[in-house]
Amino acid sequence: MINNENEKPPVPEWLLSTNEYSPPRDSGRYVGKSIASLLGVLNKIRRGRTLYASKLSPALCLLGVILLIVLSSASRNMFFTYCLIAMLLLRCCFLPGEMLREIFRAGVAAALFSALILLPAAFMGQPKSMLTVSIKVFYSVSSLSLMSLAIPWNKMTAGLRVFHIPNIFIQTLDLTLKYIYILGEFGYQMMESVKLRSVGRDRSKHTTLSGVLGAVLLRSAEMSKETHDAMICRGFTGEYGKQNHSAEAATGSSGSSHSAAANAAFCAILAAAVILFIYLN
Amino acid sequence: MHIPENYLSPSTCAVMTVAMVPVWVHAVKEVKKEITKDKMPLIGIAAAFSFVGMMFNVPLPGGTTGHAVGGTLAACLLGPNAACISVTIALLIQALLFGDGGILAFGANCFNMAFALPYVGYAVYKLILGKQSQTTLSAGGMQASNKRRLIAAGAGSYAGINAAALLAAIEFGIQPILFTDEAGLPLYCPYGLNISIPSMMIGHLTIFGLAEVVFTVAIYAFVLKASPSLLAGASKASGQKTKAEKPLFALLAILIVATPLGLLAQGTAWGEWGADEISEVVSSGTELGYTPSGMTSGFSFESIMPDYSIGGLPEIAGYILSAVIGVALCVIIFRIISAGMKNKIDFDI
Numbered sequence: 369m370i371n372n373e374n375e376k377p378p379v380p381e382w383l384l385s386t387n388e389y390s391p392p393r394d395s396g397r398y399v400g401k402s403i404a405s406l407l408g409v410l411n412k413i414r415r416g417r418t419l420y421a422s423k424l425s426p427a428l429c430l431l432g433v434i435l436l437i438v439l440s441s442a443s444r445n446m447f448f449t450y451c452l453i454a455m456l457l458l459r460c461c462f463l464p465g466e467m468l469r470e471i472f473r474a475g476v477a478a479a480l481f482s483a484l485i486l487l488p489a490a491f492m493g494q495p496k497s498m499l500t501v502s503i504k505v506f507y508s509v510s511s512l513s514l515m516s517l518a519i520p521w522n523k524m525t526a527g528l529r530v531f532h533i534p535n536i537f538i539q540t541l542d543l544t545l546k547y548i549y550i551l552g553e554f555g556y557q558m559m560e561s562v563k564l565r566s567v568g569r570d571r572s573k574h575t576t577l578s579g580v581l582g583a584v585l586l587r588s589a590e591m592s593k594e595t596h597d598a599m600i601c602r603g604f605t606g607e608y609g610k611q612n613h614s615a616e617a618a619t620g621s622s623g624s625s626h627s628a629a630a631n632a633a634f635c636a637i638l639a640a641a642v643i644l645f646i647y648l649n
Numbered sequence: 650m651h652i653p654e655n656y657l658s659p660s661t662c663a664v665m666t667v668a669m670v671p672v673w674v675h676a677v678k679e680v681k682k683e684i685t686k687d688k689m690p691l692i693g694i695a696a697a698f699s700f701v702g703m704m705f706n707v708p709l710p711g712g713t714t715g716h717a718v719g720g721t722l723a724a725c726l727l728g729p730n731a732a733c734i735s736v737t738i739a740l741l742i743q744a745l746l747f748g749d750g751g752i753l754a755f756g757a758n759c760f761n762m763a764f765a766l767p768y769v770g771y772a773v774y775k776l777i778l779g780k781q782s783q784t785t786l787s788a789g790g791m792q793a794s795n796k797r798r799l800i801a802a803g804a805g806s807y808a809g810i811n812a813a814a815l816l817a818a819i820e821f822g823i824q825p826i827l828f829t830d831e832a833g834l835p836l837y838c839p840y841g842l843n844i845s846i847p848s849m850m851i852g853h854l855t856i857f858g859l860a861e862v863v864f865t866v867a868i869y870a871f872v873l874k875a876s877p878s879l880l881a882g883a884s885k886a887s888g889q890k891t892k893a894e895k896p897l898f899a900l901l902a903i904l905i906v907a908t909p910l911g912l913l914a915q916g917t918a919w920g921e922w923g924a925d926e927i928s929e930v931v932s933s934g935t936e937l938g939y940t941p942s943g944m945t946s947g948f949s950f951e952s953i954m955p956d957y958s959i960g961g962l963p964e965i966a967g968y969i970l971s972a973v974i975g976v977a978l979c980v981i982i983f984r985i986i987s988a989g990m991k992n993k994i995d996f997d998i
Contacts, residue, residue, distance in 0.1 A: 451970060454970055454974045457973070460977065461981060463984075465690075465987045465989075466988045468981055
């Protein structure tokens with residue numbers, strides 16, 4: 369250090385030799401695909417929030433959709449199912465196309481899958497049952513995906529309280545749904561950074577991914593503790609009270625929140641469906 | 650005019666379908682160019698009108714029925730290429746879900762109703778309209794031009810539906826000439842050109858043609874009055890667009906509720922008898938007396954709601970339900986297509 373000018377430290381041999389290293393090409397498909405699928409899910413969650421918000425109260429909507437699905441599967445008269453499908457399609461006529469694509473992609477895929485499963489029935493002389501089941505599956509899946517796209521998840525969990533579901537379940541569900549998004553984004557960032565830093569061929573990709581997953585797990589444990597502390601600091605007593613819910617409705621009454629007219633109309637439709645079901649079966 | 654399964658030989662169907670492929674390709678290409686993303690749902694509405702129009706059966710003395718198609722209407726509103734696609738989708742829904750028109754005969758039906766009808770109708774419409782359509786600035790001029798547009802649309806639709814009927818009659822008529830079994834009996838449609846052409850054309854030159862004209866002119870006049878912005882070439886803001894669609898949806902709802910009127914017409918359209926009916930069909934005084942063998946052993950497709958009805962229920966309920974489902978599907982399909990399109994921005998404006 370002191371007599372720096374007189375004695376140069378010897379340059380290591382390896383620094384002087386020209387480096388002929390060119391990294392073997394890696395297809396990178398593994399990490400790339402994982403990133404893409406993760407992003408797809410995250411996008412879906414994000415888009416579902418902003419595209420369209422239903423004016424129905426979440427609890428009523430959930431109850432109604434479950435009721436309609438049960439009725440359609442219990443019905444032995446296909447006319448009833450067709451009526452329900454006609455109602456669903458009519459509702460869908462007034463929705464934006466991006467949303468329709470999501471809804472019917474799910475519905476048609478599920479219907480095709482169930483048709484495939486029931487294909488043997490067609491060969492054993494029951495082609496009608498294949499059709500019936502596929503149509504009912506189409507109806508159930510489409511209406512569920514319509515609901516899940518039209519009602520934001522946080523509203524839905526708040527609505528669950530109406531059914532007297534224990535607080536602990538709602539809290540868990542609520543936190544899970546919120547953290548799917550946050551942790552998903554965390555995982556995505558880690559994956560992206562792994563991809564950017566990796567040079568050459570990675571022969572143990574599964575360990576990479578398991579490392580990422582492990583990090584996400586640790587992070588989630590840390591975050592859950594912090595969140596819980598934060599919630600208690602802000603006065604959370606473990607109760608998902610109803611006053612919470614009504615206060616929100618009161619503040620949001622002018623804007624996008626639920627409207628009485630839409631709720632009444634939905635109730636009327638449900639009543640009509642029940643009457644039709646009793647009449648036809 | 651929907652040719653059912655097994656009335657045409659499979660080879661005829663294949664030829665017609667192959668003939669239809671370039672038309673579809675051309676129509677899709679052109680529509681991609683000339684129809685913007687926010688105008689795409691309008692094609693669905695046109696398809697829905699066509700679907701509903703085909704449900705209004707009009708009776709003709711003598712026991713047959715016919716209906717309007719509405720292809721020229723779509724052509725006048727959106728251009729012949731969009732009309733081709735919209736009628737094709739309406740026909741596809743009818744064939745797959747309601748058993749109206751055969752699956753194998755789909756190509757032939759499209760050739761008649763989705764290709765010949767809108768293009769001929771549009772050609773006549775343009776011919777009559779001439780160059781006047783461009784000069785519509787003053788209010789008085791607008792009025793006069795609207796009248797002229799309606800006349801042109803009416804004439805176009807009349808020409809279009811008759812062209813389609815003539816083609817269908819020829820397709821029916823060549824079957825007994827080309828395809829017979831060992832005994833000399835026709836395999837498929839049993840009537841030659843000398844019977845099929847008069848039978849089809851008498852109906853379409855008179856009452857069914859009139860029905861098409863009334864349907865086209867009435868709805869065209871409604872569009873001109875209720876939402877003229879749809880006709881404007883320039884693309885509008887999306888808010889205005891949905892406002893313009895509202896009267897159309899209202900009209901569709903009224904038409905759907907009125908569809909059971911189409912059930913008043915008893916009897917089957919010419920050339921659309923079922924395999925069980927055909928041996929009893931009387932033409933020029935003699936009963937046919939046999940069922941062509943190609944019909945009994947041919948391809949059969951079990952549709953979900955054959956003949957727009959559902960077993961064990963009043964016909965009216967089934968008919969309205971079918972109309973609702975068909976119309977909603979038309980609208981939804983084009984909404985989804987529109988969502989898949991890229992936003993096109995015209996930098997020339």
